[in-house]
Amino acid sequence: MNPSAEKNRQRFTRTWQTPPGIAGWIAEVNNRPLGIRYMVTSLAFFLVAVVLAMVMRTQLAVPDNNLLTPDTYNRVFTMHGSTMLYLFAVPFIEGLGLYLIPLFIGSRDVAFPRFTNFGYWMYLFGGLTMYASIFTGQVPDAGWTAYTPLSGPRFSDMGLDFWLLGLSMVEIGGIGAAVEIVVTILKLRTPGMGIQHMPILVWSYLAAGVMILFGFTPLLLATLLLELERSLGFRFFDVHAGGNSLLWQHLFWFFGHPEVYIIFLPATGVLSTIIPVLTGRRLVAYNLVIVAIMVTAFVSFGLWTHHMFTAGLPDLPMLFFTAASFMIALASGIQVFAWIATFWGSRPPYTVPMLFILGFFFVFVNGGLTGVMVATMPFDWQVHDTNFVVAHFHHVLIGGAVFPFLAGMYHWLPKFSGRLAGEKCGRIGFGLIFIGFNFTFVPMYIIGLLGMRRRVFTYPEELGVGTLNFISTLGAYSLGSGFAVVLLGLIWSAWRGRLAADNPWNGATLEWSTPSPPHASGFQRPPVARDRYPLWLEPPQDALQSELTRAADGLDHRPVSWRATLVTDVTNGIPQAVQYLPGSTLLPFFTAVAILGVFISVLLKNFIAAIALTLLVLGLFGRWLTIDPDLPREEADAFAERMQLPLLSSGTRTVGWWGMLGMIAILFTVLAALIYGYFYLRLYSDEWPQMGLPLPGLAGSLPAYGLLVASGVVQFFNMRARMRGDRRFLLRGMAAVVILGAAFTSGELWNLANMPFSPKTNAYGSIFFTLNGFVLLTVLAGVLLMGGALMRMLLLEEPVDTPRLQLWLQNSELFWFFAVAAGLVAFVTTYLAPRIL
Amino acid sequence: MNTQTAELSPPRMFRRWFAFLGGGCAWTYHLLTIYVIGEFGCVSGFDRHVYAGISAVAWLLIIASVIALVPAIAATWIGYVDARRDAREEENPYEEGGRYLSSFGWPLNAVFTMIIFVESLPVFGYLGGC
Known part of the structure; x- marks a missing residue:
């Protein structure tokens, strides 16, 4: 092996190794x-x-x-x-x-x-x-x-x-x-x-x-x-x-x-x-x-x-x-x-x-x-x-x-x-x-x-x-x-125990193709697998095999100075992109400690500390989201040329987009459970609202939810502007969404503060405030996401089609549409349904 | 990299995934709906309303079950038809996964169709009320 290749292999190995010491152990991400x-x-x-x-x-x-x-x-x-x-x-x-x-x-x-x-x-x-x-x-x-x-x-x-x-x-x-x-x-x-x-x-x-x-x-x-x-x-x-x-x-x-x-x-x-x-x-x-x-x-x-x-x-x-x-x-x-x-x-x-x-x-x-x-x-x-x-x-x-x-x-x-x-x-x-x-x-x-x-x-x-x-x-x-x-x-x-061979049981699946235990990177060169038992069967030698092998070869002990793996499509396993993977960092540990602090504060009934630590948690999560991959330019360009695949992409080719989908699935489940809880309490109550409480007024809520719906409409046009790369429209449109979202949040907060009942009044009050509170928090999170994307556009002056920016915008979009839908469902449930059912 | 051949048109991709997951989604709708109709309908006394000798709750359950069976059967049928068409066409290694969704999906959806049918049966013991 020539010295240059050996040097690259060593750099590759170092890139995947855990940093030394206790801090390295805490910050482990492998x-x-x-x-x-x-x-x-x-x-x-x-x-x-x-x-x-x-x-x-x-x-x-x-x-x-x-x-x-x-x-x-x-x-x-x-x-x-x-x-x-x-x-x-x-x-x-x-x-x-x-x-x-x-x-x-x-x-x-x-x-x-x-x-x-x-x-x-x-x-x-x-x-x-x-x-x-x-x-x-x-x-x-x-x-x-x-x-x-x-x-x-x-x-x-x-x-x-x-x-x-x-x-x-x-x-x-x-x-x-x-x-x-x-x-x-x-x-x-x-x-x-x-x-x-x-x-x-x-x-x-x-x-x-x-x-x-x-x-x-x-x-x-x-x-x-x-x-x-x-x-x-x-x-x-x-x-x-x-x-x-x-x-x-x-x-x-x-x-x-x-x-x-x-x-x-x-x-x-x-x-x-x-x-x-x-x-x-x-x-x-x-x-x-x-x-x-x-x-x-x-x-x-x-x-x-x-x-x-x-x-x-x-x-x-x-x-x-x-x-x-x-x-x-x-x-x-x-x-x-x-x-x-x-x-x-x-x-x-x-x-x-x-x-x-x-x-x-x-x-x-x-x-x-x-x-x-x-x-x-x-x-x-x-x-x-x-x-x-x-x-x-x-x-x-x-x-x-x-x-x-x-x-x-x-x-x-x-x-x-x-x-x-x-x-x-x-x-x-x-x-x-x-x-x-x-x-x-x-x-x-x-x-x-x-x-x-x-x-x-x-x-x-x-x-x-x-x-x-x-x-x-x-x-x-x-x-x-x-x-x-x-x-x-x-x-x-x-x-x-006795030392083991790499594949002591003649296993058929890919884990047995690595050393025992595996290298820090898992696979120094990704395998090509076209069978359920890839180690028991020789793959067919066809055009697809050549293409897949070429993609795998491109990642053989590469890249050397950052971590990456291949992204393939969901159905057929065809390579679509290279996914950057972050290395060790103490941020997740500090975030978990901050959340522990929030919960301990709640345990001790110190709600001011809980709120302060919650803001810290939000800040730490925001820091996670805003760390961009730091790819050495020359190496990245050479790598992209070799791979013929995008290094940084957007949409369904990125894990980030799928992660946002997972987040929305979780929030959807919370919303569904809250809606179920609302109607369940309603079912077993003789009257609704309970204990003779008045129906929640529409005078304050209708304008607030109207603003939310308007923000959804604006966001729809923002989405089209993103697709055609219209930066000017996007900047104005996103600013409008942030303003409308903030206005909704303030308006509905004022509404809730002026309700003739509180969450402690009875079960109706509890579920009413919790459901609307969930919507408020979701919209607020959306405002922060959207605001973050807007700040990025203003500060970095990137073209709209920059992959990382596109991903931000796509994820913010998805989240915003969910927030608006959640708001509408909550509005119909808590403000309209009691008047009809 | 020949990624284009792996990316089917959206309608065709939707058809493949519907042939795979349609039955499960139909089942999910069915179970949640019949539970809500069952508990909420019975506790609220909605079963007191009777039409042609069958309580309103029972009618809703029957209708909900029929609605659930439609996509379940459709997913089974689409998967079966697509699997047969794939078997007649030349193999395309770039689309093997998509073909699998159809060929595997139709037996899966047939099982879900059967489960929806079995889960609907209890209503026939309670046609007059809860």
Whole structure:
């Protein structure tokens, strides 16, 4: 190799390396180290939750036990459930996805590296906030579901505020990671990887990512609404003020049911990846498995009310959810049979991953069958809130998710660490886990059918379930020991295990084409992939292959002084552009710290500090958005000439545009949930507005909303001016939109300030102000975005067709149209609907 | 770089993606609509209004289900027709992904059509009221 090429390779390697020291570690943006961080942190939380479970089972080992007080028991099971579901399951999945997905699709990193860093800190700070409640002696005690009114201000202490605020931070991080994963999969696939060639794991993560966007957002909204109730006296859930406790349940379970499939689908992706490697065959019925994934992704949103069968809702709508619950079992069944068919006639080695897969079949299918049972209303009426349900969900979650993920850890440890996992420790651990699991949870079905409720700190001897509970406790000790053995074994292997080859299992997917562990850039030269199993098949040698190879060669150890990966089109995997990727920065960390500060201020009821820190957060986010790529001119021009692809682009060729689409999807979900909440409260109220309040006046609101509509019309013409490159019209038009938006905001604020009721008056007041407040904040954000774009145009004097400016303008446009639409919907709902309906 | 051949015209791209996602979107509309009609209609007492022996709530549910079945069946049909046409035409490696959307989409949409139909069935046990 000539010296110049060697020098370039070294520069390329340096560009992707993490800066040294603690600051470098904090500022890390590479997906793989951050993915490891997510997984390690989540496994630490997992171990804490396992210890809490041991404590619970010790309390329940014998009847009439008094090891724990009832109050302490409530706090223990709350933290156990919350930790497992919020701080372990989804973060672990996201960490695994952040690590593996770019490798599977041949990308060097995820779409928004700084956001990955931000998401991790939000997750860590959120989890620590929840546990910080221990230092106040007021640990959350309302269960992982936090039903109102138990979680309301009347019946819960400050521990719930730690829970709500901590959870909100975790959710923000989780939703951000989901946007990353979805946009990465859609736009950063390697040349040739059309949608028909995506590995099953990638499909499952795409589905889970989209589900997180639409599923987590209602929970984020619900936690914020509950915190508004607890801190500021809003009345959404207070039945004495026209509120409704069931509204919390609806919002919660609209998240809660998809949540379990968000956990399950990536686990099925892991199985669909490992099983072909174990058998040496392609997965049978690949298309049917994707049908199953897609059906699960959609239909999981249609099951939520099956958690509320005993809430007193009408039978007819409940039956729709029973029907949907049966249908989703078909989807899971398709996958199970596809796996069995893949195994059929093969001779897989009985390695630790294989053992966990067999364990999955036994445990998950058991749990799935009991799921169909509880989906039947009359049966559910008998077993709801008993240990039967506890047994069911542990079967599906541990069997359906933990077992596959442990299989995955053994399978991919060589890729993570460069070392093989020890089989002996793994087998011992598996034995303890499998036996322990069945002894813990199978008796619980019987205990539940015999009438022992869940979430009770003890039970009387006369109930006759003492022996079964004792057996269950012994099983739990075995289960906990097994987890400890497995995790310690994995840690030991990662540190001192036998060195692994790059592809020790003859795997078929792209992650095995990299060294173990991979280089900092992931792929020094992007691969070309035109099959679902690219390492098992030689690609066709046609014109397309030549073009794709040329594009990949262009990125071979290039560019050398900045980070980049290829953008391809969503459907066919044809290269469209080169995406600049930002390097390490402390900005995301400081932003997460500022948000933590906001939440702590709210916890301490210091709202002035909360507002000040919110402004700081906005400033920090604004700084993120305004950092332009700093590309050395000469190198950039030479690179662009070589690649024959745009280096900086706009519209659907950029990840930024797709990220804005994701943001709008999130805001749309918030709006939809608020509208639903408005009409739900209306439904169960005898009069509306409640308590004889007057209808909100139109005299003030009509002009304000008229201004908003006018701004939408102006923005439409701005969009046309942007397309034809008319800078002069754009400057005036954008200024007009900013002025109209600011005028709307001021006008509607004045309106709200002069309403004859407040958010604390009753539930009507709370939802009225919250819905209109959401619109105000959205429009304000739009004004800032639009104002920022206007400032950029004025200060930098760029031509309109400059890619970076175009992207700003396109994103501001999209956001503004959404803000106007949201305003119109809110206006019709809050001002017009009460006059008509 | 021959990117142009990978970028279909918007109507054709819309047709491919409709053939892929149309059934799922129809299902989403269906479930949310029948839930809202079911709970809101039953709790508000709207089922007291009866026409031709069938309650207003039941009528709305039936109409909502028929409306949902239309795009679901259409997506299935379009996907099927496009898949058959693609099978007759010469393969184009630049458009393989688009073809996949149609060939894979129609069985997917057929499943969603079946699910919409099954989820509509409970209304026939409650034609007179909630």
